[in-house]
C-alpha cells in the first residue's frame with residue numbers, strides 16, 4: 001500500500017500523565033480498528049462512551065471513541081479518535097491494537113500532511129497548525145489562528161486574481177499586434193499594476209510581523225567587564241538569572257533568557273566582558289562572547305556612563321550587525337547629556353529601561369498593523385519578496401519600453417512564487433522538510 005494511503009496511528013497528547021490521553025488513527029482501516037478496540041460498530045460523528053479492549057481482549061480502560069467518516073474529517077480520510085485516561089501504559093496498548101491490525105505509527109506531522117494532500121487545507125494553513133502549537137505568546141497564537149483560518153491564503157488568492165487579470169490583459173493585447181502599443185499604455189493597466197503592488201506590499205508587512213512574532217529577535221549584550229551587562233539582563237527579564245559582582249570578569253558562560261515585548265519574543269544573551277586575559281576560563285568566555293556577537297540580530301553595547309566606548313573594541317564588532325549603545329550606571333553621574341543614538345539607563349534603579357524596551361521594539365521593525373499580523377515563515381517572506389520584485393520588473397518593462405511579452409513573463413514568474421506559498425506546486429523535499437518539524441500525532 002502506498003505511503004500516503006496506508007492507515008496511520010499515533011498518540012496525539014503530550015507525554016506524561018494527564019486527565020485524558022488521545023490516540024488518533026487515520027486511513028481505511030480506522031473502522032475495523034474501532035471495532036477491535038470497542039467491540040462495536042461506531043456511527044460517524046457520535047461520541048461513544050465504551051470499554052477499550054487490548055490485543056488480548058482484556059478491558060484496559062473505558063473512554064470515548066469518535067469516528068469520522070472521510071472525507072468529513074481532519075485528514076479527509078476515515079479517522080478514529082480514542083480518548084482514554086492520560087497514561088502512556090494505556091495509550092501504548094491502544095496503539096498496539098492499531099499496529100497489530102495493520103496500521104503504521106505516523107511520522108511527525110503526517111495527519112496534517114494528509115489533510116494537505118487531500119485538499120482539506122493548503123500548505124500555508126498546514127504550517128499555521130504547527131505555528132499555533134508552538135506559539136509562545138497570545139499575539140503569536142492569534143496571528144497563527146488567523147493564518148490557519150485561511151486569512152493569509154485568502155490574501156494570496158486575492159493577489160493571484162489581480163495578477164492573473166493583469167496577465168490576461170497584457171496577453172490579449174499581444175494577440176492584437178496592431179493595437180498593442182495603445183493597449184499597453186492604457187492607464188487602466190497602470191492602475192492594475194499599482195493595486196497589485198500595494199496588495200503585495202501590505203501582505204509582506206503583515207507577514208513580516210508574523211515572522212517577528214514567531215521567531216523574535218536575538219539581542220546580545222556586550223561590552224567591557226563590569227559595565228553592568230549582567231545587571232541589565234536581570235533588569236530586562238525581571239529575574240535574578242545572572243551573577244552580578246563588582247569583580248571584573250564575573251560572567252564567563254553565555255546566558256540566554258527570553259522576554260516578550262508586545263508579544264514579540266526577544267532572546268537576550270548576556271556575555272563575558274570583552275578583554276584580554278591570562279585566565280583560560282575567561283579567554284574561553286570571551287571567545288564565546290564573540291561567537292554570540294557574530295550571530296546577533298542586534299548588539300546592545302554597554303558602556304559605563306561618563307566613559308567613552310573603546311575604539312579598539314568597537315573595531316572588533318562585526319560589520320552588518322546593528323549596534324545600540326547603552327550608557328549604564330546613569331545613577332552614578334548627574335548631568336549626563338542624553339547623546340544621540342545612546343540610551344542612558346541604570347540597571348540598578350531601572351531608569352531608562354522602558355525607553356530601552358521601546359527602542360528594542362522599534363529596531364525590530366515591529367509596529368502592530370491595523371489588520372493584525374499574519375503568521376508567516378521566512379519561506380513565505382522570500383516568495384512574497386521575489387513575487388514583488390517580478391511584479392515591479394513587469395511594470396517597468398511596460399512603462400519603459402512597452403515590452404508586453406517581457407512584462408507578462410515577469411507576472412508568470414511572480415505567480416509561480418505565490419503558488420509556492422499555498423503549495424500549489426511544491427516539491428516533495430520541501431513538504432518533507434515542513435512536516436518533519438511537526439510534533440507526533442498532529
Ligand SMILES: Nc1nc2c(ncn2[C@@H]2O[C@H](COP(=O)(O)OP(=O)(O)OP(=O)(O)O)[C@@H](O)[C@H]2O)c(=O)[nH]1
Nearest residue numbers: 225226227228229230231249250251273329347348
Ligand atoms: N550604581 C550602579 N551600579 C551598577 C549598575 N549596573 C551594574 N552596577 C554594578 O556594577 C558592577 C558590575 O555589574 P555586572 O552586572 O556584574 O557587570 P558585567 O558587565 O556583567 O560584568 P562582567 O560579567 O564582569 O563582564 C556590580 O557591582 C553592579 O552592582 C548601575 O546601573 N548603577
Ligand SMILES: [Mg+2]
Nearest residue numbers: 229230250251
Ligand atoms: Mg556579567
